[in-house]
Amino acid sequence: MNIPQTSFPRVVIIGGGFGGVALAKKLAKQEMQVVLLDKHNYHTFQPLLYQVSTGGLEPDSIAYPIRKILSKYPNFYFRLAHVDAVDSATNTIQTDIGPLKYDYLVLATGSSTNFFGNKEIEANSMIMKTVPEALNLRSLILENFEEALLTDSLDRQDALMNFVIVGAGPTGVELAGALAEIKKGILPKDYPDLDTRRAQINIVQSGDSILKGMSAKASEKAEDYLEDLGVHVWKNTRVTSYDGDLVTTNTDLTFNTATLIWAAGVKGETIKGIDAKDCITFSNRFKVNEFNKVEGYENIFAIGDVACMTSEEYPQGHPMVAQVAIQQGKHLGENLVSFLESKNQMVPFQYKDKGTMATVGRNKAVVDMPNYKFQGMFAWFVWMFVHLFFLIGFRNRVVVFTNWVYNYIRFDREARLIIRPYKKYKNTLVSSPKNTAEDVTG
Amino acid sequence: MNIPQTSFPRVVIIGGGFGGVALAKKLAKQEMQVVLLDKHNYHTFQPLLYQVSTGGLEPDSIAYPIRKILSKYPNFYFRLAHVDAVDSATNTIQTDIGPLKYDYLVLATGSSTNFFGNKEIEANSMIMKTVPEALNLRSLILENFEEALLTDSLDRQDALMNFVIVGAGPTGVELAGALAEIKKGILPKDYPDLDTRRAQINIVQSGDSILKGMSAKASEKAEDYLEDLGVHVWKNTRVTSYDGDLVTTNTDLTFNTATLIWAAGVKGETIKGIDAKDCITFSNRFKVNEFNKVEGYENIFAIGDVACMTSEEYPQGHPMVAQVAIQQGKHLGENLVSFLESKNQMVPFQYKDKGTMATVGRNKAVVDMPNYKFQGMFAWFVWMFVHLFFLIGFRNRVVVFTNWVYNYIRFDREARLIIRPYKKYKNTLVSSPKNTAEDVTG
Numbered sequence: 001m002n003i004p005q006t007s008f009p010r011v012v013i014i015g016g017g018f019g020g021v022a023l024a025k026k027l028a029k030q031e032m033q034v035v036l037l038d039k040h041n042y043h044t045f046q047p048l049l050y051q052v053s054t055g056g057l058e059p060d061s062i063a064y065p066i067r068k069i070l071s072k073y074p075n076f077y078f079r080l081a082h083v084d085a086v087d088s089a090t091n092t093i094q095t096d097i098g099p100l101k102y103d104y105l106v107l108a109t110g111s112s113t114n115f116f117g118n119k120e121i122e123a124n125s126m127i128m129k130t131v132p133e134a135l136n137l138r139s140l141i142l143e144n145f146e147e148a149l150l151t152d153s154l155d156r157q158d159a160l161m162n163f164v165i166v167g168a169g170p171t172g173v174e175l176a177g178a179l180a181e182i183k184k185g186i187l188p189k190d191y192p193d194l195d196t197r198r199a200q201i202n203i204v205q206s207g208d209s210i211l212k213g214m215s216a217k218a219s220e221k222a223e224d225y226l227e228d229l230g231v232h233v234w235k236n237t238r239v240t241s242y243d244g245d246l247v248t249t250n251t252d253l254t255f256n257t258a259t260l261i262w263a264a265g266v267k268g269e270t271i272k273g274i275d276a277k278d279c280i281t282f283s284n285r286f287k288v289n290e291f292n293k294v295e296g297y298e299n300i301f302a303i304g305d306v307a308c309m310t311s312e313e314y315p316q317g318h319p320m321v322a323q324v325a326i327q328q329g330k331h332l333g334e335n336l337v338s339f340l341e342s343k344n345q346m347v348p349f350q351y352k353d354k355g356t357m358a359t360v361g362r363n364k365a366v367v368d369m370p371n372y373k374f375q376g377m378f379a380w381f382v383w384m385f386v387h388l389f390f391l392i393g394f395r396n397r398v399v400v401f402t403n404w405v406y407n408y409i410r411f412d413r414e415a416r417l418i419i420r421p422y423k424k425y426k427n428t429l430v431s432s433p434k435n436t437a438e439d440v441t442g
Numbered sequence: 443m444n445i446p447q448t449s450f451p452r453v454v455i456i457g458g459g460f461g462g463v464a465l466a467k468k469l470a471k472q473e474m475q476v477v478l479l480d481k482h483n484y485h486t487f488q489p490l491l492y493q494v495s496t497g498g499l500e501p502d503s504i505a506y507p508i509r510k511i512l513s514k515y516p517n518f519y520f521r522l523a524h525v526d527a528v529d530s531a532t533n534t535i536q537t538d539i540g541p542l543k544y545d546y547l548v549l550a551t552g553s554s555t556n557f558f559g560n561k562e563i564e565a566n567s568m569i570m571k572t573v574p575e576a577l578n579l580r581s582l583i584l585e586n587f588e589e590a591l592l593t594d595s596l597d598r599q600d601a602l603m604n605f606v607i608v609g610a611g612p613t614g615v616e617l618a619g620a621l622a623e624i625k626k627g628i629l630p631k632d633y634p635d636l637d638t639r640r641a642q643i644n645i646v647q648s649g650d651s652i653l654k655g656m657s658a659k660a661s662e663k664a665e666d667y668l669e670d671l672g673v674h675v676w677k678n679t680r681v682t683s684y685d686g687d688l689v690t691t692n693t694d695l696t697f698n699t700a701t702l703i704w705a706a707g708v709k710g711e712t713i714k715g716i717d718a719k720d721c722i723t724f725s726n727r728f729k730v731n732e733f734n735k736v737e738g739y740e741n742i743f744a745i746g747d748v749a750c751m752t753s754e755e756y757p758q759g760h761p762m763v764a765q766v767a768i769q770q771g772k773h774l775g776e777n778l779v780s781f782l783e784s785k786n787q788m789v790p791f792q793y794k795d796k797g798t799m800a801t802v803g804r805n806k807a808v809v810d811m812p813n814y815k816f817q818g819m820f821a822w823f824v825w826m827f828v829h830l831f832f833l834i835g836f837r838n839r840v841v842v843f844t845n846w847v848y849n850y851i852r853f854d855r856e857a858r859l860i861i862r863p864y865k866k867y868k869n870t871l872v873s874s875p876k877n878t879a880e881d882v883t884g
Contacts, residue, residue, distance in 0.1 A: 002592055002635070041584060042859045058841070060500040060857045067632040068856065077635065080588045080860070097592050131861055142483060146522045150444055150539050190509040193444070193519065395848045395856050399500070399841055406837045414510065414837050415502045417484045418522070419573055420862070 001098045003077050008033045009340055012093060012102040014083050014271070016043050016066045019304030019325035020108035021392075026333025028073030032340060035077045035102075037095065041066060044131055045391055047322065048400070050171060052134040053141070054178035055186075055416035056407055059131045061399040064392040083109075086273035088297060094273075104299045104336065107271060107286060108329065111305035111320055114265035114283070124244040125262040128171065137261065138415075139422040141179075144258055145187070147423075149194055155256065161199035162257040164247055166239045167264030168203050168210035170358040173222055175261065176203045177360035180229035185411045202232045202255060204239055206264070211366070213319060214356050218366035221375040225360035239264075266320055268306040283308070285317060290348035292332045303328035309349065318351050322390070327351060359383045362408065443540045445519050450475045451782055454535060454544035456525050456713070458485050458508045461746030461767030462550035463834075468775025470515030474782060477519045477544075479537065484508060486573055487833055489764065490842070492613060494576040495583070496620035497858035498849055501573045503841040506834040525551075528715035530739060536715075546741045546778065549713060549728060550771065553747035553762055556707035556725070566686040567704040570613065579703065580857075581864040583621075586700055587629070589865075591636055597698065603641035604699040606689055608681045609706030610645050610652035612800040615664055617703065618645045619802035622671035627853045644674045644697060646681055648706070653808070655761060656798050660808035663817040667802035681706070708762055710748040725750070727759060732790035734774045745770040751791065760793050764832070769793060801825045804850065 003010075009032050013020045016038035027034045042063040051057040070076045081095040092099050113129055115122040126137045141163075148160040163179055165172045179201045187196035203210070203226065209219045210226075210233065226233050238250045239260075247255040268285035274294060285308035287295045292307055294300045304325030308317035318324040328349060335346040355369035357379065365380035367373065374382075384404060388397050407413055445452075451474050455462045458480035469476045484505040493499040512518045523537040534541050555571055557564040568579045583605075590602040605621055607614045621643045629638035645652070645668065651661045652668075652675065668675050680692045681702075689697040710727035716736060727750035729737045734749055736742045746767030750759035760766040770791060777788040797811035799821065807822035809815065816824075826846060833839050849855055 002594070004635075040860065041588065042861075058500045058502040059861065060502075060859055063859050063861070065632070065856065065858050068858075071631045071634075074634065079591070080585075131859075135861075143522075146483065149521070152444070189513045190507070192513075192516065193446075393856060395845065395854075398844050398848070402840050402844060403837065406840070410837075412837075414507065414835060416507050416510075417502055417505050417573075418482065419484075419501065419505070419577075 009103040015108035019329040022329030028076040049134040050175040053137040055413040107302040109269040111266035114267035125260040168205035172263040225364040291346040451545040457550035461771040464771030470518040491576040492617040495579040497855040549744040551711040553708035556709035567702040578864045601698045610647035614705040667806040733788040
């Protein structure tokens with residue numbers, strides 16, 4: 001991997017998400033060599049992916065080159081790589097660009113979509129954890145309406161215009177709200193020759209409230225907002241199968257739909273070689289102690305979604321959200337610096353819950369802060385400014401803000417572009433390597 | 443295709459580029475039914491594609507949804523379709539979404555890259571005529587540097603960091619300048635552990651001057667600018683083969699490179715069924731008369747790059763540039779309206795050459811206006827404002843302007859993201875339809 005050996009200890013971080021980047025920033029100015037590996041060359045601001053899927057933001061303004069975040073630090077190395085396995089006996093990781101020795105290893109691999117073992121749903125549903133996945137969803141939504149125009153079958157039209165979102169966490173709720181606003185504000189203008197009033201947005205939730213983990217007030221208000229926008233909210237319902245056409249549930253409820261969006265759960269993105277029997281726990285996360293050290297290992301740490309640090313307050317580990325990852329990244333950074341440079345004892349991690357928020361649409365958001373809960377227009381402004389604040393990069397902030405102001409004033413979302421068609425390629429058997437690359441060009 | 447039959451004559455326009463959109467805008471408010479077909483759901487502002495390839499602009503800010511451009515007009519229909527052939531005997535076109543009758547047909551299909559029959563170069567080189575192609579090039583450039591980091595072979599490193607651009611028209615020159623600025627301003631920061639001074643940008647031109655068609659002064663000045671930026675300009679040289687590694691030319695000159703960008707020519711994107719023997723002429727364009735009517739047909743017109751209207755001043759037809767397409771689109775629109783509504787004689791088309799411009803880099807541009815030629819910083823400002831003016835959409839203008847201001851002040855280009863890896867998929871044999879869509883997700 002061509003990384004020079006120096007006298008500094010080498011800390012290898014796998015994953016450039018919120019946790020990995022926060023950690024790298026703490027370490028890179030110290031007397032240690034920091035190697036960050038990610039399968040993308042950019043950091044993704046996942047909380048805004050749903051706005052990419054729904055044409056409200058350009059994909060590139062919520063992504064930021066990892067090299068640029070850390071270009072000031074001479075001891076920092078980035079490599080674009082997929083990590084296959086860890087060999088803890090020899091302190092080596094195996095990657096698609098070769099092996100790498102580490103002195104300290106930090107797993108910041110985040111999470112992936114959890115289908116709870118249902119292969120059929122996995123094969124037929126859309127997910128939204130990466131920029132390309134969000135773009136695929138954007139393409140599919142638009143392709144559905146283009147296709148709906150072409151058919152005389154009302155059933156098929158309805159299926160194409162029926163969106164079923166599974167999971168009413170922030171992602172599901174925000175996506176449902178955005179789709180409802182598109183139905184109201186954009187579809188009638190873009191598709192005047194289609195009866196888009198028949199478009200349906202359904203959100204299905206296994207529990208008896210939406211936005212589980214937020215306050216009862218926030219949950220109720222968000223549900224009101226969704227219903228105001230015409231979203232059908234189905235609670236106490238579990239989706240059991242989806243073959244690409246028909247969604248069945250554990251009740252009598254079924255849906256005919258061309259689009260199922262699965263936002264019902266995530267699981268830790270664990271890695272081969274870290275012994276699962278000893279330390280993999282709830283939601284497929286590595287069990288860590290209060291210093292984020294993976295149980296059973298001396299020099300391997302885990303932070304963020306993939307780490308499970310249990311305590312009295314969090315018996316199943318912390319929530320799998322950006323705030324935890326950022327705080328654990330910073331905290332582990334400080335611990336490692338203090339330990340490596342002064343041999344100090346590490347300090348236990350304490351999560352400071354700064355609150356949770358979700359937006360449903362224009363002027364409609366819910367915010368739970370530790371001592372203060374509010375909803376509506378002010379919550380919506382708070383939501384926007386908090387997200388702008390946490391976005392990386394001044395240019396990204398300006399571009400996102402510009403888009404939001406424009407979308408707000410004009411009731412519009414202009415990034416409704418099918419840059420890489422999704423359906424076409426899903427249904428096409430590609431026969432040669434040359435075609436693969438060519439077809440991808442759209 | 444589910445387009446209602448009305449008493450209005452139906453004008454079918456194939457292609458939503460500069461010409462097709464200008465024409466549709468003129469027609470759509472009149473008493474006629476306008477159907478525009480395009481294989482993308484967006485209009486592409488091609489003159490700025492090179493900035494997408496080089497990370498200076500986000501792809502979505504130079505594309506604009508066609509439905510939105512024309513959403514005000516009730517007699518306007520858009521369909522996302524690929525046109526396979528024209529059957530002029532029955533006034534019908536065949537498309538991948540079914541046949542469509544027309545009363546008047548306008549071919550505004552533009553142009554595609556011309557490899558002059560060299561299949562090997564076509565298979566191994568990069569092109570830049572669409573947004574996905576520009577994004578593929580962006581990915582490849584970045585993937586090259588990531589790969590260069592990993593190899594110990596200096597030859598392979600040099601090949602990965604050597605860019606060969608064939609064709610010194612505006613596209614080639616602008617791309618060469620942008621790559622040179624990246625080499626200078628970004629590579630040393632992003633790849634401190636790589637000797638990026640060894641990166642080379644070569645531009646190869648068959649004629650004895652660059653920017654053919656512009657004034658001698660502009661051409662010389664642009665060449666000076668390129669050389670100032672460290673670009674190697676090779677004139678009187680024709681590339682004869684490229685196998686993916688070695689470029690040979692008609693002289694002793696050869697290049698070892700992983701990236702050949704072909705910007706050496708375009709050809710009209712003609713269409714099956716319009717009899718080639720009668721009317722296809724220079725550069726594979728349809729021969730049209732002074733009213734843009736395709737020779738040999740009564741109700742078929744062609745505008746823009748795919749049309750060849752010869753005159754004393756333009757014995758080989760007009761240049762294949764946006765201005766001609768826009769002017770022909772508007773003019774044909776006026777002619778059709780006047781002819782269909784008042785049975786007036788059509789007015790011959792007269793091209794008003796408003797000038798040509800090209801930018802090489804920061805404060806470096808050349809502008810030829812009919813009576814005034816200038817170069818340098820003022821030309822560069824003029825180039826920017828003209829391009830902003832012709833961009834469609836207020837939001838796009840603001841976002842592009844924001845990016846330019848940021849890039850200018852910071853000497854930066856932040857959209858250096860590998861969203862969909864190119865190399866990886868070019869080299870992978872995709873085995874199942876499921877994988878196709880999945881792999882595309884990166």
